[in-house]
């Protein structure tokens with residue numbers, strides 16, 4: 001079998017088609033990871049607790065077992081803003097913030 005025939009056979013194999021797509025998929029994933037890392041690093045991202053009064057990122061100041069669901073593993077996280085606004089959010093390791 002001539003080399004050109006061998007190459008054509010390889011290029012038609014499903015495994016090769018999958019492998020050929022990997023560099024582009026890897027590049028797309030790297031871009032998504034970089035975007036997610038940037039979002040987490042930015043205080044104004046959706047992951048930060050935004051102050052309902054002024055919109056700034058609130059500072060985590062403490063936690064205690066949730067008064068109602070503490071026995072189930074829920075915590076009450078306390079946040080304070082530079083503007084003086086204070087609030088709490090319910091948090092669990094399984095579900096994050098509610």
Ligand SMILES: [Zn+2]
Nearest residue numbers: 051054081083
């Ligand atoms: Zn505020």
